[in-house]
Amino acid sequence: MAIAYSRWIRVLLVVMAIALSACSPTQFRTSAAEVPQLVQAILSDPKTFNYALSQESPNIFGLTYKGLIETNGLTGEIEPGLAQSWQISNQGKRIIFTLRENLQWSDGSPLTTDDVVFSYNDVYLNEAIPTSARFVLMIGESRALPTVRKLDDRRVEFTIPEPFAPFLRSTGLPILPAHVLKPTIDNQDSEGNPIFLSTWGTDTPVEQIVVNGPYQVERYNTTQRVIFNRNPYYWKKDEGGDRLPNIDRIIWQIVESTDTSFLQFRSGSLDLVDVSPEYFSLLKKEEDRGKFIIHGRQPTLSSVFITFNLNKASRDGKPLVDPVKSRWFNNVKFRQAVAYALDRQTMVNNIYRGLGEPQYSNIPVQSPYYFSPEEGLKIYEFNQEQAQSLLEEAGFQYNRAGQLEDDRGNLVRFTLLTNAGNKIREALGVQIKQDLSKIGIQVDFQPIAFSTLVDKLGNTLDWDAHIIGFAGGGVEPNNSANVWSLDGSLHSFNQQPQPGQPPIQGWRPDPWEQKIADLYIQGAQELEENKRRQIYGEVQQLIKENLPYIYLVNQLSMTAVRDHIQPIQYSALGGALWNLDELQIVDE
Numbered sequence: 001m002a003i004a005y006s007r008w009i010r011v012l013l014v015v016m017a018i019a020l021s022a023c024s025p026t027q028f029r030t031s032a033a034e035v036p037q038l039v040q041a042i043l044s045d046p047k048t049f050n051y052a053l054s055q056e057s058p059n060i061f062g063l064t065y066k067g068l069i070e071t072n073g074l075t076g077e078i079e080p081g082l083a084q085s086w087q088i089s090n091q092g093k094r095i096i097f098t099l100r101e102n103l104q105w106s107d108g109s110p111l112t113t114d115d116v117v118f119s120y121n122d123v124y125l126n127e128a129i130p131t132s133a134r135f136v137l138m139i140g141e142s143r144a145l146p147t148v149r150k151l152d153d154r155r156v157e158f159t160i161p162e163p164f165a166p167f168l169r170s171t172g173l174p175i176l177p178a179h180v181l182k183p184t185i186d187n188q189d190s191e192g193n194p195i196f197l198s199t200w201g202t203d204t205p206v207e208q209i210v211v212n213g214p215y216q217v218e219r220y221n222t223t224q225r226v227i228f229n230r231n232p233y234y235w236k237k238d239e240g241g242d243r244l245p246n247i248d249r250i251i252w253q254i255v256e257s258t259d260t261s262f263l264q265f266r267s268g269s270l271d272l273v274d275v276s277p278e279y280f281s282l283l284k285k286e287e288d289r290g291k292f293i294i295h296g297r298q299p300t301l302s303s304v305f306i307t308f309n310l311n312k313a314s315r316d317g318k319p320l321v322d323p324v325k326s327r328w329f330n331n332v333k334f335r336q337a338v339a340y341a342l343d344r345q346t347m348v349n350n351i352y353r354g355l356g357e358p359q360y361s362n363i364p365v366q367s368p369y370y371f372s373p374e375e376g377l378k379i380y381e382f383n384q385e386q387a388q389s390l391l392e393e394a395g396f397q398y399n400r401a402g403q404l405e406d407d408r409g410n411l412v413r414f415t416l417l418t419n420a421g422n423k424i425r426e427a428l429g430v431q432i433k434q435d436l437s438k439i440g441i442q443v444d445f446q447p448i449a450f451s452t453l454v455d456k457l458g459n460t461l462d463w464d465a466h467i468i469g470f471a472g473g474g475v476e477p478n479n480s481a482n483v484w485s486l487d488g489s490l491h492s493f494n495q496q497p498q499p500g501q502p503p504i505q506g507w508r509p510d511p512w513e514q515k516i517a518d519l520y521i522q523g524a525q526e527l528e529e530n531k532r533r534q535i536y537g538e539v540q541q542l543i544k545e546n547l548p549y550i551y552l553v554n555q556l557s558m559t560a561v562r563d564h565i566q567p568i569q570y571s572a573l574g575g576a577l578w579n580l581d582e583l584q585i586v587d588e
Helices: 004-024 113-124 130-135 179-188 259-265 277-285 323-329 331-343 344-351 382-395 423-437 450-460 475-484 509-527 529-546
Strands: 037-042 070-072 078-080 083-089 093-100 147-150 155-159 214-219 225-230 248-252 272-275 292-299 303-308 357-360 414-419 442-448 465-470 553-562
Touching: 004 303, 037 272, 078 083, 078 292, 083 529, 093 113, 113 130, 113 147, 113 179, 155 323, 155 357, 179 259, 259 272, 259 277, 272 465, 277 423, 277 553, 292 475, 303 414, 303 423, 303 553, 323 331, 331 529, 344 357, 344 423, 344 553, 414 423, 414 450, 423 442, 423 465, 442 450, 475 509, 509 529
Parallel strands: 037 248, 414 442, 414 465
Antiparallel strands: 070 078, 083 093, 093 155, 147 155, 214 225, 225 248, 272 553, 292 553, 303 465, 357 553
């Protein structure tokens, strides 16, 4: 029976590979009009074409928009973007940016400081717009925001009332087109909300999306693909004076399974693919034959974790979390026991095939603010006896069947969610279920559609626990302010409703939660680097002691890229395509 099943699987994989090859993006090429193009896969459809309203990946904005400054994907250093230069004065509280000459939007309209002022004052700093971008601009305990004003068509001034260490980095937000979007801010719908909130959804005709980045959206077919072509008015040029980017077309195939994208890459339909540990050994053997190189093997800047719903609030008289479970989740010894019960090294060995490292902190190891276990960061080495001891200290007990009960006789059982199709997270969920069963906890593990998971975490707020991750925010801790601010839209373990969502009653933070939020404010205010590092060290220690997120494994970042895409300068910070506008398709 096992042999027959194995043969059936092999036949199915071959059939899938043939089918995927048949619907290959290379079908878009014709003998009459073949252009340089790069094809890659994304796991789900974009949720919006409006940058200010986006909170999820994948999204199009790395291709379609630029800000005043950019971050070098290799060094992390700040570089000129739409602004060719800037001057900092008044003890770091005033920056004057000078835009490049003759900037244009993808529709040919001039890009001026009017667009910069609009982007910040009308969108990012506008409380009627529920944008995550505002959280990285908030300054001090007052949560003051910058003042942005036009000096002339090429110069714009940013000022702040007090020192703010990430001030320059925070001005890298995409600049949006005032001539298209300002009317959507000024006009309201029947409910009194700015029309902007329903502008540039994914049902918008793509020719209406005006951009300033290297690419513009050419076509979007739901559940199939997003196609980008060169923005003919992109400002950047190569050393010879030719306008970039070099690659004319980018195609994103929407592939809701990493298994399928792996098959597509092997069949030649994709030009690059992120390499998960389960595929590394096989792909490594095929590098020469497949004409690709696996770049990387550096720790990612991303995180993956399990978190419990600590929200004690109610909506319409009904608690968001079952009060019985809420008592468990809000007991720090329960969370610490779970942390001790998880065998991260087995996760590294079995799920990540050795291509990962136990993750200890919310701040990536590449950051100068990372606080290591060697420096004193509290960690939870696998120790089931310690886990059981903590549970008993917290009033839990074991029945005759070895099942864990609380002090009122309730069996400890909860539902653990993750997004279906992510093989790594699905495997983590299976192991977490097994690990916790060994200390008497029953876990109902349920992979669900990503859109459903997002709705639960950000809207309905009715969930027990989940496995998910945050994409890398770079080396600056304040880039994650939206996670740790009490009203942040990514403060998922104790989420408040965002504008336009139904209210909840009885929401409150724990003292440690408030302390972390306060320290994030202090860290952004402090200009002296050693003191900043001490502040973020205290933050990391508080997070480890209270475990709003129980971090699991830091996967090594790897991407397989076809040889004809050059020159690849890979880093975990920027990935394979951080300099996409300079890459070329070369003859093989």
